Amino acid sequence: MPLVLTEEQSMLRDSARGLISDKAPIAHLRQLRDGKDADGFSRALWKTFAEMGFAGLLVPEAFGGSGLGCVEAGVVMEEIGRTLMPSPFLSTAVVGASALSRGGSEEQKSAYLPKIADGSLLTALAIDEGAKHRPLHTALQAVRAGNGFKLSGAKAFVVDGHVADLLIVAARSAGNAGDRNGLTLFLVDPKAKGVAIERTVMVDAHNAARITFDNVEVNADGVLGEVDGGAALLEGVLNIGRGAVASEMVGLSEEVFGRTVTYLKERKQFGKLIGEFQALQHRAAQLYIDIEITRAAVLKALQALDNDVDKAGAAVxxxxxxxxxxxxxxxxxGVQMHGGMGMTDQFDIGFFMKRARVAQELFGDSNFHAEQLAEGKGY
Amino acid sequence: MSDLDQFRRETRAWLEANCPPEMRKPVTRDEDVFWGGRNTKFASEAQKVWFERMRDRGWTVPDWPKQYGGGGLDPAEAKVLREEMAKIGARPPLSSFGIWMLGPALLKYGTDAQKAEHLPKITAGLIRWCQGYSEPNAGSDLASLQTRAESDGDDFVITGQKIWTSYANYADWIFCLVRTDPAAKKHDGISFILFDMTSKGVSTKPILLISGKSPFCETFFDGVRVPKSHVVGTINRGWDVAKYLLQHERAMISGLGDRSVGRPLGQIAADSVGTDGQGRLDDAMLRSQIASFEVDEAALSCAAERAVDLAKAGQGHPAFSSAMKYYGTELNKRRYEILMSAGGADALEWESERSREGIRPRAWLRTKANSIEGGTSEVMLGIVAKRILDLPGA
Structure with a gap:
């Protein structure tokens, strides 16, 4: 498959860009942040997203979605990255929809997927427990109790955790932290007894939460996928999420780069445009090359995911x-080349720096993924 | 089944049946590369057989027109062939500056007669070409070159000196930049001309490099007489041809040290540094260097693939080969730094049979030229800054 967007994908990009740049420029994020918005995103805008078919992008057509793929999800994420629009797109339309459509029973799919597609249900994946992303080290306990399980433990960095209508929780039902076997995914009602949710305002003013589970009862029909055998499903869903976050970072990088190059062509010092200085020209050129190479690698990963999620690990x-x-x-x-202006809150560039830091940690940072690659190659 | 799937199936079967097992092993010695030319010798029967079979199929240069001995493949088919060759580790049957550099320029700027004369001899490996570009005082500032070509009837008489001429001492012909109008601005008085290296007045002198090898020469012209019909493109407009050729040269250099061949770095490193109980390299810092190198290497090969696809879709930027040249050569240098670090003291042996006469340190030193030849990294970044980013200034 050629490593370029198809015509349909380019059209999707244009329509996403049109909507997002119009309704959710950086000022939108700034407003939510400064107003200490309780939701941390605009429900009205999410409704528009759903009406345009973005919420159900990855939901199969049989369940009211458009049945598109990861490349298309990546196209939308990239546009989100350009304006840092806070939105449940990642948590719900990408991760939630993938988890349910890949791992859900027919009942689960019918119950939730149409609601994801119409924008009425928000989901959150609760995976991380420590400061770093270590999915196999999941320790939150799932103990069999009667017909179902009882969950006890704590999760952190749960994106959209405080607004979700449905939690997807990774738990250990057997084995020890670090084992691949013994992981199970559960669908949990955030209002269930024993669930305590604390919104954690993050550096990037995007949503996250810490959630504790104190003997939370889950019925057998709350199991998503296989008991004890949830690792493969989880990995697939995480990889789809990683591809999406990588796309967001490509959009973010390109936007910062574009703004920086524009500034190099406007700002004068020593009687010259600073873009005339070779020291800056070469750094700008290096960054451009870096972004172009990363863009190719990300598109490759998205295509690999659409081809076969289970074989896309290395590319992701x-x-x-x-x-x-x-x-x-x-x-x-970006900040350095904008000089003192780049350090001010009034200037937008700092928002990108903050979001990049969060996106780096989300679903595993660069070190985590280089380590995955090394492990996969056996050295 | 699509035509392309059909082509892939047939290609796979043909390669399986026709590529000798010896030609599926990684290239480890200089003589494993077949360059063709008047004085060429095959290193083995397998090399000869493989070359001849590929030549007869037009696959020494799969994407050139059939009339010139190419394979007439479209970009998608050529990509399939590359992929299928890579899958079995098939060596290129013929390596040649004629294929990588001169050919594309002749196809664009050559007359029908020039194409008919030279292209078939390139695809058939009959003539080996070298490149007369750099001069002692015209390196990064190539357009300031001074080799003179003076008009004398139907001929030019060429006098001057070139340097860093790759394999000039083995080459049969040269494609050369000469100054045909000394009065014009520096870019406007240059012509691109072809001549036989056995012409009277041509001499070469190999340059000993830090690798202990001499892949480059100084090349001297003392009144070399060349018919004017050997100019490619318009007289005094040779800079256009030169730049176009450089794009292809840079694309070629960015693919050097190609990656998918040979043993993985992790395994090579394990030979010398050993592994711990879990099979991990017993040098955590080296291990992480290799991992981040391999991330970048994999990403670059995606970018190379995308560059081809973008060009095909008419969305490519002509200066993008400079971006790839910059990154590819810097990455190749990084690869060899890792290989040297992984090899430790073993990688320092220069003459022993054990080290195959210092193949690794010599290759390591050779890579240092990658970011100089064909335009330095700094020149590449300057081109990206000006032509792609449109940054102001000279």
Whole structure:
């Protein structure tokens, strides 16, 4: 498959860009942040997203969605990355929809997928427990109790955790932290007894939460996928999420880069445009090359996911690792080249730096993914 | 089944039946590369057989027109062939500056007679070409070159000196930049001309490099008489041809040290540094260097694939080969730094049979030229800054 967007995908990009740049420029995020918005995103805008078919992008047509793929999800994420629009798109339309459509029973799919597609149900994946992303080290306990399970433990960095209508919780039902076997995914009602949710306002003003589970009862029909055998499902869903976050970082990097190059062509010092200085020209050129290479790696990973999620691991690791280092470089160069202005809150560039830091951690940072690649190659 | 799937199936079967097992092993010695030319010798029967079978199929240069001995493949088919060759580790049957550099320029700028004369001899490996570009005082500032070509009737008489001429001492013909109008601005008085290296007045002198090898020469022209019909493109407009050729040269250099061949870095490193109980390299810092290198290497090969697809879709930027050249050569240098670090003291042996006469340190030193030849990394970044990013200034 050629590593370029198809005509349909380009049209999707244009319509996403049109909507997002119009309704959710950086000022939108700034407003939500400064107003300490209780939801952390605009429900009205999410409704529009659903009406345009974005919420159900990955939901199969049989369940009211458009049945599109990861490349298309990546196209939308990239546009989200350009304006840092806070939205449940990642947590719900990408991760939630993938988890349910890949792992759900027919009943589960019928119950939830149409609601994801019409924008009426928000989901959150509760995976991380420590400061770093280590899915196999999941320790939140799932103990059999009667017909179902009781969950006890704590999760952190749960994206959209405080607004979700449905939690997808990774738990250990057997074995020890670090084991691949013994993981199970559960669908949990956030209002269930024993669930305590604390919204954690993050550096990037996007949604996250800490959630504790104290003997939370879940019925057998709350199991998503196989008991004890949830690792493969989880990995697939995480990889789809990683591909999406990598796309967001490509959009973010390119936007920061574009703004920086524009500034190099406007700002004068020593009687010259600063873009005339070779020291800056070469750094800008290096960053451009870095972004272009990362963009190719990310598109490759998205195509690999659409081809076969279970075989896309290496391509996704490369994409997320590259996207993390590229975005980190882009925002640092962006702030540096904007000089003192780049340090001010009034100027938008700092928002990108903050979001890049969060996106780097989300679903595993560059080191995590380089490590995955090394492990996969056996050295 | 689509035509392309059909082509893939047939290609796979043909390669399986026709590529000798010896030609599926990684290239480890200089003589494993077949360059063709008047004085060429095959290193083995397998090399000869493989070359002849590929030549007869037009696959020494799969994407050139059939009339010139190419394979007439479209970009999608050529990509399939590359993929299928890579899958079995098939070596290129013929390596040649004629294929990578001169050919594309002749196809664009050559007359029908020039194409008919030279292209078939390139595809058939009969003539080996070298490139007369750099001069002692015209390196990064190539357009300031001074080799003179003075008009004398139907001929030019060429006098001057070239440097860093790759394999000039083995080459049969040269494609050369000469100054045909000394009065014009520096870019406007240059012509691109072809001549036989056995012409009277041509001499070469190999340059000993830090690798202990001499892949480059100084090349001297003392009144070399060349018919004016050997100019490619318009007289005094040779800079256009030169730049176009450089795009292809840069694309070629960015693919050097190609990656998918040979043993993985992790395994090579394990030979010398050993592994711990879990099979991990017993040098955590080296291991992480290799991992981040491999992330970048995999990403670059995606970008190379995308560059081809973008060009095909008419969305490519002509200066993008400079971006790829920059990144590919810097990455190749990084690869060899890792290989040297992984090899430790073993990789320092220069003459022993054990080290195959220092193949690794010599290759390591050779890579240092990658970011100089064909335009330095700094020149590449300057091109990206000006032509792609449109940054202001000279």
């Amino acid at each position: 690791a490369v994409a997320k690792a590259r996207a993390g280092t590229t975005a980190t470089l882009a925002v640092q160069e």
